[in-house]
Amino acid sequence: TQLLEQSPQFLSIQEGENLTVYCNSSSVFSSLQWYRQEPGEGPVLLVTVVTGGEVKKLKRLTFQFGDARKDSSLHITAAQPGDTGLYLCAGPLDSGTYKYIFGTGTRLKVLA
Amino acid sequence: EAQVTQNPRYLITVTGKKLTVTCSQNMNHEYMSWYRQDPGLGLRQIYYSMNVEVTDKGDVPEGYKVSRKEKRNFPLILESPSPNQTSLYFCASSFIGTGPYNEQFFGPGTRLTVL
Numbered sequence: 469t470q471l472l473e474q475s476p477q478f479l480s481i482q483e484g485e486n487l488t489v490y491c492n493s494s495s496v497f498s499s500l501q502w503y504r505q506e507p508g509e510g511p512v513l514l515v516t517v518v519t520g521g522e523v524k525k526l527k528r529l530t531f532q533f534g535d536a537r538k539d540s541s542l543h544i545t546a547a548q549p550g551d552t553g554l555y556l557c558a559g560p561l562d563s564g565t566y567k568y569i570f571g572t573g574t575r576l577k578v579l580a
Numbered sequence: 581e582a583q584v585t586q587n588p589r590y591l592i593t594v595t596g597k598k599l600t601v602t603c604s605q606n607m608n609h610e611y612m613s614w615y616r617q618d619p620g621l622g623l624r625q626i627y628y629s630m631n632v633e634v635t636d637k638g639d640v641p642e643g644y645k646v647s648r649k650e651k652r653n654f655p656l657i658l659e660s661p662s663p664n665q666t667s668l669y670f671c672a673s674s675f676i677g678t679g680p681y682n683e684q685f686f687g688p689g690t691r692l693t694v695l
Contacts, residue, residue, distance in 0.1 A: 474622075511684075561639075567638055573622050
């Protein structure tokens with residue numbers, strides 16, 4: 469059973485467009501992380517959100533944690549080819565545990 | 581340079597032939613973990629370790645063994661590999677802070693094919 473569902477699975481857009489990626493669960497998470505993975509490499513952490521309703525910004529990337537801590541979103545403004553990659557959300561399965569689950573991933577391609 | 585290293589990066593083997601994938605980190609991290617990545621399934625945790633001699637099962641531990649005899653090393657052992665273990669494997673490590681949301685640093689991955 470996949471506890472973290474991401475949508476869309478694939479996204480191909482033109483440079484300069486905006487996009488939003490969603491990470492949804494029926495379970496409550498104490499925190500959620502977003503990672504980006506490029507071909508041939510391991511995932512790299514972008515952000516961690518901890519508080520329900522929290523919004524964090526990282527340059528053109530905006531991350532939001534749902535009020536009920538069951539979902540999160542990643543919004544990219546004016547996407548650039550360098551944003552191309554696989555975006556993964558992840559979180560601890562139970563509060564206080566180090567057992568992690570990852571979402572199914574969103575593969576983004578930004579065309580110049 | 582702070583990093584997680586894995587060896588080998590690529591491995592083709594046959595069913596039943598025992599193999600070990602090594603993982604080493606030079607950041608003095610307490611926490612280490614193994615994941616496998618398969619298309620459409622994301623990353624799934626195999627085993628993790630909170631410290632030396634402390635290991636626990638993740639989501640998909642069947643068919644795998646691990647050991648943590650030294651803080652820096654966390655090898656993944658496949659005693660009798662089968663074709664359904666063909667996958668891309670990642671090792672990760674992190675500090676253990678005040679909550680289970682510390683940054684995990686990932687190795688470059690090991691692509692394993694079991695024929």
